[in-house]
Amino acid sequence: MLRWIMNSHQVSEFEGVALVHLDLLYRAALRLTHNRAEAEDLVQETWLRALRHFDRFDPGSNCRAWLLTILRNAFLNRLRREGREILKSDMVADGSGAARFDEASLTHSSPEESFFQTVLHGDVDRALKTLPLPFRIVVMLADLEGLTYKEVAEVLGCPIGTVMSRLSRARQLLRRELVALAREHGYSKESR
Amino acid sequence: MNCREFDARLHAFVDGELDAGGMADALAHVSACPDCHERADGERRLRQLLLRQPRETAPPEFRARMLALARRERMRKKVRAWAGAPALAAAALLLVFVLIARSLSTGGHEPELVQSLVDKHLAFAQLEGPAEFSSTERAAVAAWFRQRAGLRVTVPDLSSAGIQLVGARIADADQRKVAYLLYEKGRVLMSVFMVPEVGGRTPLAGRPMSFRGQEYLAQESHGLRTVSWRDGQALFSLVSTLDYSALLECAEQLRAERAREARL
Helix, strand or coil: CHHHHHHHHHHHHHHHHHHHHHHHHHHHHHHHHCCHHHHHHHHHHHHHHHHHCHHHCCCCCCHHHHHHHHHHHHHHHHHHHCCCCCHHHHHHHHHHCCCCCCHHHHHCCHHHHHHHHHCCCCHHHHHHHCCCHHHHHHHHHHHHCCCCHHHHHHHHCCCHHHHHHHHHHHHHHHHHHHHHHHHHCCCCHHHC | CCHHHHHHHHHHHHCCCCCHHHHHHHHHHHHHCHHHHHHHHHHHHHHHHHHCCCCCCCCHHHHHHHHHHHHHHHHHHHHHHHHCCCCCCCHHHHHHHHHHHHHHCCCCCCCHHHHHHHHHHHHHHCCCCCCCEECCCHHHHHHHHHHHHCCCCCCCCCHHHCCEEEEEEEEEECCEEEEEEEEEECCEEEEEEEEECCCCCCCCCCEEEEECCEEEEEEEECCEEEEEEEECCEEEEEEECCCHHHHHHHHHHHHHHHHHHHHC
16 A cells, blocks of 8 residues: 555656656757657657666756666667677777867867857767767767766766766867868968 | 966866866866967867757657657556565455456566567557558568668568558667568558567467467467467567458468478
C-alpha cells in the first residue's frame, strides 16, 4: 500500500521534474543524430529508461545531467551496435589533451575575432558537425546548453580536468572551422 | 600569475568556473597583460556566439507523446506495485489486484521486447503522419530499408484484407535496430515489427496460439493485441487494436511471402 502511494507519487514527480528538460533532450539528440526521426526515437528511448529507473534518481541531485547521461549512453550504445568507430575519437580527445601552451596559441587570436560578427546562420551547426564526437558533445553541453563543468563531468563520467582540456581543444577546433567558413563567405582581414 | 598559468585557466576564467581566489588572480593578470586580455575577449566572443544560437524546441505532438508515455508507465507501475503488495494487505484484496495485473498483462517478468514494441506502436499511433518514410509502394519501402539500414525486409501485401501500407520507420528496441512497417485499416493503425535476432534467443511474451498449423504468441493489454512469432533469424510482432483473427491473417500472409522470397 505504502509502496503504491510512493510509486504513484514518484511517477507524477517524474513528469514534473523531467518535462522541463524535454526540449534540451530533443536539441541534444538532434545535434547527435542530425535526423529528426532518429532524434525522436533516441529521446523516446531515453525517456522510457528514465521513467523506469526513476526510483534510482536521487531527488536532491541534478535532473538534467541525469537525463543527459542516459541520452548519451543510449546514443553511444546505438553507435556501437552499428559498429561505428567511436573509441578511437574518444582516445584522440583525451590523448591530445588541452590546447597546450605554446607560442602559436598565444598569437592566434585577435585579428580574426571580428569575423564572429559575420558568421552566418547555420555556420555554427556546420562547423560543429566537423568536430569529432567527444568534442561535439562537450561544446554542445557546455556552450550551447550552458551546463557547468561539474554537470558536464557528470554526464561524461569523467573528471572536471578532462572536461576543461576537452573543452579547450574543442573550442580551438571549432574556431578554426568557423574561420574557414567565414573565409568561404568572402570575409577576409583586408575587407574589415 | 604569468601567461602560462593564465593560459591553463583561460577557459575556466571565461566560463566563470574559477574559485574566488583564482578569479582575482586571473583578473589581476588580464588587467596587466594586453595579450591575455585579448585572448580572453576572443574566447568570450566565441562563447557568446554559441549561446546566441537558436534553441529548437520539441514539436508539440512529440511532447504530448512523451507525456502519454509517462502516464502509461505510471499505470503500469501502480499495477505492478499492487501485484507485489506486502503481505499485510488483505489476501482477498491482493488476489483481486493480482487478477487485474494479469488481465492487463503487466507482470514484472514479462520480456522487455514485446512491451517496448507496444510502446512504439502507442507512441506513433497518436501521430498524424507516423511514418518516417511514407509510401504505399511495397517495393519502395523495401528499397528504403535496404538503403537506410541494410535491412532486407519483406513488405507483405495485405490489401485483400483491406489493410493498406502507409510507410515505414527504423526504430531501436531492446538494444537493436528494428524494421517497423506501418499499415492502416481505415483509421486503425497496425504496426509490423521485424527484429533481427542477435546472440541468444530473445524470449517473446504471450500465450501460445495456433493458427492454420503455425504457432504464435498472443497477448492483449489495454485493448492492444500483439501476435508474435519467430521465423529464422528474426522475430516478428504485429501490434494493433484489430482483433486476433485479422492479425493472424496478416501474420500468415507475411510468413507466406517471406517463404516465397526465401525460395527465390
